[in-house]
Amino acid sequence: SQKIEQNSEALNIQEGKTATLTCNYTNYSPAYLQWYRQDPGRGPVFLLLIRENEKEKRKERLKVTFDTTLKQSLFHITASQPADSATYLCALDAPRDSSYKLIFGSGTRLLVRP
């Protein structure tokens, strides 16, 4: 069955450093991968979308890579700030013979220390 794995342990880094979060998937061939940010008590907020034929996507301090061979996406936040502390969710489209839906990982919590 399809599986999405994000590190369940919180990532704790110093302000100014680059945060790197990992999203691994198995038994998938997603055409799209999305990243969302979720703050406590709030709904997820869309950050970036990357297509299977794109290796990398950037938006301000954010960068996402998509390696279909390794079945992995990396999400980077450069020059991290305490305000970046949140849970980050990756989401992939379901297998091509399925309906139009996103499958979400359980998220990785990021803590940026001042």
Add this chain to the structure above:
Amino acid sequence: DTAVSQTPKYLVTQMGNDKSIKCEQNLGHDTMYWYKQDSKKFLKIMFSYNNKELIINETVPNRFSPKSPDKAHLNLHINSLELGDSAVYFCASSTGQGASYEQYFGPGTRLTVT
């Protein structure tokens, strides 16, 4: 301006009761969703409507019944509530169907069944 709104924010009720959660989006989107986020933070699709037509209906007990009176509204009615229904329910919307579209989430409704 609130893009995707849900009411109520909190809902505490007893087993066996029937309750409804309302969702409205003012983004002009064609597609709306209901998600359930459990205590382990997994965000799972329940239903999706496109232009008031049901397009995704996951394996959800038939005690859950969505209703879309128009494109801007998607309500969720739950009959005979059970303890296991306790979770945070998120409404979301997107301009179109499929994983190539970013989704906009509401603030969530925390349902507690006692």
